[in-house]
Amino acid sequence: MSLEREQRCPVCDDQQVFYRAASTMMHLGEKTKWRCPDCDYGFVTIGEDVDSSASA
Template sequence: MTLEAEHECPECGETRTFWKVASMNLHLGEKTKWRCGECDYGFIRVNGISTAQPA
C-alpha cells in the first residue's frame, strides 16, 4: 500500500508529494483521501475517479 504519491497541486502550482490520509472499500471500489504535504489541499479518489481540481 502506497502512502504517498506525486500529484499536481492547484494551490501550490507545481507537483508535490501527497499523503494518503484515509482509505476504505465501498461498493463502488476503493475510496482514498489525499492531502498535499505543503499546503493541506486535499482530494478524494474513488476507484480511479478523482475530485482533484486541474492545475
C-alpha cells in the same frame, strides 16, 4: 495501494508528493483521501475511475 502519490497541487502550483490521509472500501471501490503536506489541499479518489482533483 501506495501511501504517496505525486501530482500537481493547484494551491502550491507545483508538483507535490501527496500523502494518503484515509481510505475505506465502498461498493464502487476503495475511497482514498489525499493531502498535500505543504498547504493541506485535499482530494478524493474512488477506485481507478473517480478523481475529484480532475479539472473540467
